[in-house]
Amino acid sequence: MNRIYLYLFIVLQFQCAFLLNGLNPNKEDNTKNLLLLLFAVPSGYNWNLPPGFPTPVVPSVNPMSEAKVELGRFLFYDRSLSRDQSMSCSSCHIQEFAFADAKEFPSGITGEIHPRNSQHLSNVAYHPRLTWNNPLMTNLEIQSRVPMFGATPVELGLQNNDFVNRLNANSIYAPMFQRAFGDSSANEQNVRFALASFQRTMISGNSKFDQYNFRNNRSALNASEIRGMNLFNGERAECFHCHGGFNFTDTTFHGNSGSQEFFYHSNGIHTDAYYASLPNDKKGLFDVTGDSADIGKFRAPSLRNIGLTYPYMHDGTFMCDDVNNPNKAAGTGKTKQDCARDALTKVIQHYESGGVSHTAKNTTLIRPFTLSATERDDMVNFLLALTDNEFLTNPKFASPF
Ligand code: HEC
Ligand code: HEC
Structure with missing residues (x-):
């Protein structure tokens, strides 16, 4: 560390x-x-947080405002943000999939395939470290530079400020930039800041679990889901050690936490030999630190809306059966829920097996245990109860175009 x-x-x-x-x-x-x-806990902005949710902290240079959030929503969906105007952030972050994209790997404007799976953006405001494996990605203001300007891989493929000229040529934006930043013209920084403000509002806290746990609705979870929750939080399965807290991850930062906490783990999905056969950008934390002890270590993802963020893991290792087209459960005859059920069953069986032998594997927490078939189903049912339909359909997060 x-x-x-x-x-x-x-x-x-x-x-x-x-x-x-x-x-x-x-x-x-x-x-x-x-x-x-x-970082500062912002005052004067009405977050309208779900019960039980702490106030996110935001960089003090980019305080929240309604005007920035609304501008950010337009920019998130605007294809002007790509070199050839073919893609936007929303091309890989789709609301009905909790802002993941149901693909193993996405590709950018040139067709180049990203080495890792698109992440969902539920509650992204609480992550002190963004992306699967890059501890340098400490805030949303910085992170958006990667999809906008990154060349390895190319995502939106921007190479200069032409996109700023495109935004300035679009008459809808002048009053929005004026309201958000007191200056009617767009610039590269203001675009990133508005995107960050919008993404911080992507808060998901009305799943069946939330209704049960934070809204005191004792009938929101059924008996199987409650058994699954207890298994999830118990010492046999150990899930909560890495996917704990209100956001189901051990990497969190908010107004009530004393300090930023962030961790990277290997959960044993691949062997050392397999990782040795891969390029560095598929080796997890190692890609950034160069330390061989970090091969195969990734941030434990938030399991919020996990029923929609398949295929699972940084490389989509776990997907539902009989899907010829790995990109979509749609068209395979499987509902999203059935696809998630299949894939989550495989994830749990993976953990039950203790994973494969691998130097960086956390062998204290990733080690074999036994569940009955009913217990396994209970755990899947609990994970599916983390789906928040309000988040998936909330017009505040939908395309304005
Ligand atoms: C080509 C597909 C693609 C596009 C376009 C794209 N993203 Fe992503 N996004 C990804 C992938 C893949 C990851 C995981 C990145 C990694 O691990 O390095 C990711 C990760 C993220 C994360 C980190 C989430 C987390 O939990 O840490 C944020 C935030 C994000 N993207 C925001 C954006 C924004 C804002 C835009 C538009 C400026 C954008 N993305 C455009 C594919 C894309
Ligand atoms: C030692 C920490 C650790 C423990 C314990 C752990 N996980 Fe994970 N989990 C991770 C990491 C790290 C990843 C991402 C690994 C990757 O992408 O290669 C992950 C990924 C997942 C994913 C896929 C998430 C996604 O967005 O693709 C699911 C689902 C999951 N874990 C469920 C569980 C369950 C259920 C348990 C208990 C049986 C559990 N985890 C125990 C660390 C852990």
């Missing part, structure tokens, strides 16, 4: 200058002070 703190330290230095971008960066060399400088 020490290595990561070193990275964190370097990144915070960079990030400070980067976020403030000409606004006179404060050159503190103390990580704690930098954190205080960069």
Whole structure:
């Protein structure tokens, strides 16, 4: 972990200058002070949070406002944000799949295939580290540069500020930028800041589990789902150690947490030999740290809306049966729920098996255990009760076009 703190330290230095971008960066060399400088619990913004949800923290350089959130929604769905105007953020982050895309791997405007699976964006405001395996991705303001400008792989493929000219040429935007930033013209930073504000509102907290756990509706979960929840939170299956808390991940940061917590683990899906055969961008945390102890380590994903974010794991290892087209459950005769049920059963069987032997595997928590067929179904039913239909259909997150 020490290595990561070193990275964190370097990144915070960079990030400070980067976020403030000409606004006179404060050159503190103390990580704690930098954190205080960069993050603050915002006041004056009405989050309208679900019961039981803490207030997200946001970088103090980009406070929340309704105007930014609304602008961000337009930008998230606007294909002007890609070089050839063929794709937007929403091409790989689709609301009906909790802003994942049901594909093993997405591809960008050139057809180049991304080395990892698209992530869902439910409750992304609470992740102190973004993406599957990159501890340098510490906030949404920075992360969007990767899909916008990244070349390995190409996603939206932007190479210059032509997209800013396109936005400025579209008359809908001048009043929106004016309201959001007090300046009617778009620029690269304001686009990223508005995207970040919009994504922070993507809060999902009205699943059957939430109704049961946070809204005191004791009939929201049935007996099987409750048994599944108890297994999930018990010492036999150990799931909660890595997928715990209100957001079902051990990597969280919010207004009530004292510090940012972030962890990377190997859950034993591949052997050392398999990883050795792969390019570095498929080797998890190792790709960033270069430390062989980090091969196969990934952030434990939030299991919110897990019933829609198949195929599972960073490389889509677990998918439903009889799907010839790996991209969609649609067209295979399977409903989304049946597809998720199949794939989640495989995930649980994987954990029951203790995973494959692999140097970085967390052998304390990933080790064989036994479930009966009924218990396995109970656990699947519980995971499916994390689906929040309101989130999947909320017009606040839908395309404005
Ligand atoms: C070509 C498909 C594609 C496009 C287009 C795309 N993304 Fe993504 N997104 C991904 C993939 C794949 C990941 C996982 C990245 C990784 O692990 O490196 C991801 C991860 C993310 C994450 C991290 C989520 C988490 O849980 O940590 C955020 C936030 C995000 N994308 C936002 C955006 C925004 C904003 C845009 C538009 C500017 C965008 N994405 C465009 C495919 C895409
Ligand atoms: C040691 C930590 C750890 C434990 C314990 C653990 N997981 Fe995971 N889980 C992870 C990591 C890390 C990933 C991502 C691995 C990858 O993508 O290669 C993951 C991925 C998943 C996914 C796929 C998520 C997605 O978005 O693709 C599911 C579902 C899941 N875990 C369920 C469970 C269940 C159920 C249990 C208990 C039986 C459990 N996990 C126990 C760390 C853990």
